Amino acid sequence: xxxxxxxxxxxxxxxxxxxxxxxxxxxVDIPPTPPSExxxxxxxxxxxxxxxxxxxxxxxxxxxxxAGDAPGSASSSTTATFATAFFVGLWxxxxxxxxxxxxxxxxxxxxxxxxxxxxxxxxxxxxxSAAAVRWLRLVPLQPVSSRRQLLKIxxxxxxxxxxxxxxxxSLRFLPVSFNQAxxxxxxxxxxxxxxxITCRREPGxxxxxxxxxxxxxxxxxxxxxxxxxxxFILCVGSTAGRALKSVVQGVLLTSESEKLNSMNxxxxxxxxxxxxxxxxxxxxxxGVVAVTVAKVRADPYLGLLLFGxxxxxxxxxxxxxxxxxxxxxxxxQVLGNAKAAVAALVSVLxxxxxxxxxxxxxxxxTVAGVVxxxxxxxxxxxxxxxxx
Numbered sequence: 001x002x003x004x005x006x007x008x009x010x011x012x013x014x015x016x017x018x019x020x021x022x023x024x025x026x027x028v029d030i031p032p033t034p035p036s037e038x039x040x041x042x043x044x045x046x047x048x049x050x051x052x053x054x055x056x057x058x059x060x061x062x063x064x065x066x067a068g069d070a071p072g073s074a075s076s077s078t079t080a081t082f083a084t085a086f087f088v089g090l091w092x093x094x095x096x097x098x099x100x101x102x103x104x105x106x107x108x109x110x111x112x113x114x115x116x117x118x119x120x121x122x123x124x125x126x127x128x129s130a131a132a133v134r135w136l137r138l139v140p141l142q143p144v145s146s147r148r149q150l151l152k153i154x155x156x157x158x159x160x161x162x163x164x165x166x167x168x169x170s171l172r173f174l175p176v177s178f179n180q181a182x183x184x185x186x187x188x189x190x191x192x193x194x195x196x197i198t199c200r201r202e203p204g205x206x207x208x209x210x211x212x213x214x215x216x217x218x219x220x221x222x223x224x225x226x227x228x229x230x231x232f233i234l235c236v237g238s239t240a241g242r243a244l245k246s247v248v249q250g251v252l253l254t255s256e257s258e259k260l261n262s263m264n265x266x267x268x269x270x271x272x273x274x275x276x277x278x279x280x281x282x283x284x285x286x287g288v289v290a291v292t293v294a295k296v297r298a299d300p301y302l303g304l305l306l307f308g309x310x311x312x313x314x315x316x317x318x319x320x321x322x323x324x325x326x327x328x329x330x331x332x333q334v335l336g337n338a339k340a341a342v343a344a345l346v347s348v349l350x351x352x353x354x355x356x357x358x359x360x361x362x363x364x365x366t367v368a369g370v371v372x373x374x375x376x377x378x379x380x381x382x383x384x385x386x387x388x
Contacts, residue, residue, distance in 0.1 A: 080326070083326060084323075084326045084327060087319060087322045087323050087326055088323055088327075088335065090315070090319050090322075091319035091320065091322075091323045091335065092335075092339065092342065094312050094315035094316045094318075094319050095316055095319075095339055095343070096339070096342065096343045096346055097312045098309065098312045098313050098315075098316055099171075099176050099179075099180075099343055099347070100176065100346070100347060100350065101305065101308065101309040101312060102117070102168055102171050102309065103171045103175075103176050103347070103351065104305075105117065105305060105306075105309060106168065106169075106171050106172045107171055107172050108351075109302070109305070111292075111295070111302065111306075112172065113281065113285045113288045113291075113292070114165060114168040114169040114171075114172065115165055115169075115277060115280055115281040115284055115285055115288075116277075116281040116285055116288045116289075116292070117168055117306075117309070118161070118164050118165050118168050118277055119274055119277035119278050119280075119281050120306060120309075120310045121164070121309075121310050121313040121314075122161075122270045122271075122273040122274035122277055123270075123274050123310070124310035124311060124313060124314050125266055125270035125313065125314045125317065126267070126270040126271045126274055128311070128314040128318075129263060129266045129267040129270060129314070129317075130267055132263060132267075132318065133263055133264060133267050134267075138263065139261055139263045139264065139321075141264070142260050142261065142264040144268055145257060145258070149253075149258050150268075152252040152253060152258070153260075153265070153268050153269050153272065154272050155248070155252065156245055156248065156249055156252065156265075156269060157269045157270075157272040157273045157276065158273075158276060159241055159244055159245040159248060160241075160245055160269065160273055161273050161276050161277055161280075162237070162241045163237075163238050163239075163240075163241030163242045163244075163245060164238070164273075165238075165277070166234045166235070166237040166238035166241060167179075167183075167234075167235065167238035167239075169234050170231045170232075170234035170235035170238060171231075172231065173228035173230055173231025173232075173234070174226065174227075174228055174231035174232065174235060175226050175347060175348075175351065175353035176343060176344065176347030176351070176353075177343075177344035177345075177347050177348050177353060177355060177359075177363070178220065178221075178224050178226065178227070178235075178359075179231075179235055180340040180341075180343050180344045180347075180363075181216070181217060181220045181340070181344065181359075181362065181363045181366055182217060182232070182235040182236060182239055183235070183238070183239050183340065184213070184216075184217075184340045184363075184366045184367055184370055185213050185214065185217050185239055185366060186239050186242055186243050187210060187213060187243075187369075187370055187373045187374075188210050188213050188214055188243075189239060189240045189242075189243035189244070190243040190246060190247060191206070191207065191210060192243075193240075193243055193244050193247040193248075194247050197247055197248070197251060198247065198250075198251060202377070202380060203376070203380045205376045205379070205380070206373065206376040206377055206380055208376075209369060209372040209373040209375075209376045210369065210373055211369070212365050212366065212368055212369030212372065213366050213369035213370060213373065214369075215362075215365055215366075215369070216361075216362045216363060216364070216365030216366030216367070216368075216369060217362065217366050218362070219358055219359075219361060219362030219365065220358075220359045220362030220363050220366065221362075222358070222362075223356045223358035223359045223362065224356075224359055225353075225354040225355070225356065225359075226353060226354070261321070262317065262320065262321045262324075263317075263318075263321055266317050292306075320332065323335065333374060334374075337367060337370050337371055337374070340363075340367060341363070341364075341367055344363065
């Protein structure tokens, strides 16, 4: 669940509803990927996951991309361009798809167990990320090096659980379009938490850019036909939780020995999140396992929906990583700004929820404020020439 957050002078990536970075699981910065001609070739690992997820074919450069292979440079460039476009498209599909599936399951189908649904997401992410890192070796394995680091990851996992559960639960009460409008205010909460926790002040232009972010959501809330106070509080809590996680992550995982790329952080954090959510689901949603089993037996289509939903939830995190790997964190941030509007439009076309001119205007003002905030943050960073 996923979007890119700007905090502490850098862009991070993370997990679950659309945000500045839009997405729900966005983790630590990933070092820039060297150009294809500087990357060594390698054989691909063969496994049944490669058949289920054919885009793994693009994860490693072919031998024709080795430096010095001038005749194959044009072909390599074309392949890289195609792979990037493919990953961007898959990123949009997975991010919007998980939102629509969550809305359909929780609000329309009648599967009213947001905590258990989120636990299924975490179990799925645990299995898929372990296979991707340990089996397919898409990224180098980064094991947990100390008990202190494990405790920090557990703290992030707890914040992440709160954010995702609130976001999923809000879809029971709010349309996806309004959910996305609220999620777009993530930069506002990120700036507040960064100031409160790290005591870091941004230039005045950065804070000024947050004014339209807040103004837009106020207009959209006042004119939302399907406004629900519980859904609104849950969605605001989810948005604030995502912002808090990104700031806390920047504080906790600061040393080079403790920094983890998003794939490894997800692999370590998802099992902890699942261990938190499963007991919580059994307590807060009594009989959820028996009810789910009975529903799947009565309607096997529900089992397919739950499996697909959990798989797409992992793809959100995987495509966040892949888009950043093949482009940049800034590109992911720009895509995240557009994703909220695209997701809102698609949800209106599918679910036919009513919208108002004032609501659309407020949403547009919020998205414009996010773009202004991103530009102001980028300009506030010292340029390499000035720092040298």
